[in-house]
Amino acid sequence: MSNQFIDLITQRRTIYSIGKNVEQSSEYLTDLIQNAIKQSPSSFNSQSSRAVILLNAESEKFWNIVKEKLKSYAKDEESAAKTSAKMDSFAAGVGTVLFFEDLDVVKGLQEQFPSYAENFPIWAEHSTAIAQFATWTALHTEGLGASLQHYNPIVDEEVHAQWNIPMNWKLRAQLVFGSVEGEARAKDYINDEDRFKIFK
Template identity: 50%
Template sequence: MSQTFYDLQKQRRSIYALGKNVQLEKTAIVELIKNTVKEAPSAFNSQTSRVVVLFGEAHEKLWNTTLDILRNVVPADAFANTEQKINGAFKAGFGTVLFFEEQETIKNLQNQFPPYAENFPIWSEQASGIAQYAVWVALAEKGIGASIQHYNPLIDEVVAQQWGIPSSWKLRAQMPFGSIEAAAGQKEYLNDEERFKVFGA
């Protein structure tokens, strides 16, 4: 029986025990990510989301670099936990998706539609969140675990230098992914009364 969207939503979890035992070919993963981001909505169909996919040495280089940067930021007595997290939950995975938002497009839209100028950066963040979530669910459908991380802006400059990222691309999130080596823990939910209101039903 095919999975419903709700089934896939429940299947999508933050997976911190990642491995490299992914059966899907790299080319298929890239196509999955490309197609998913293409179909993700954005305000004014601005299509501001940009994506870089890292595999192999590039993936490991990202997390080694992140760890080097954090070494100068995290207190020495807490660094062991940080190192364990980076190596075990992120670097141990099969790859990483980097999500960016294209700032020049946002500026052009602000100039073109002045009444909405202050909203375009907000809508860009919304578009990025939608793209991230869509890719996360798409990976979950293939049995691939992932999580969302935010080491920006600490790593922005190094990432841009290492992979020739255009200056107008602003890093918004990192998504390490891989085989699910251990399931996520039980998820707790707020009471519906705290989150939802319905009128006129």
């Protein structure tokens, strides 16, 4: 089938080899990311997603924090070196978007709609996932590569302290992006028969 949106999300892939060879200005990228998140739907229009946009040296600072934190988890020098190299590859990008969910918003909805209280944390996860996907796809349309990482909660304390993040913001994911410096890995798909049921 031919569909512009499907074409875009099919082309959007995880790119691990990224760099700083981007034509877009920091201002343009910031505006793009903000609008992608603002236009992402959320339950009850809660708009609970929050983001910290780190560019250039600030992004590098984040990945250095992760690298230092992970040193204590390394089993030996070889694994430590591999982990360090991986963090350096993320730091080679031009930016990182830290995705958060505002727990005060979630709590407020739970209090306002007690019948749905147990669902709001789940729906908040839906909201941040949609915002992450929208941002990732928007960056792809600009010819940029990205990968979604999850080094929370081991870096949460340092992140909140370094960038003065409100404690009610819960870190959920990190989207690192930059110029495409290498191809995406091959992607396999399970059989449609195992994934979908269609009734007419």
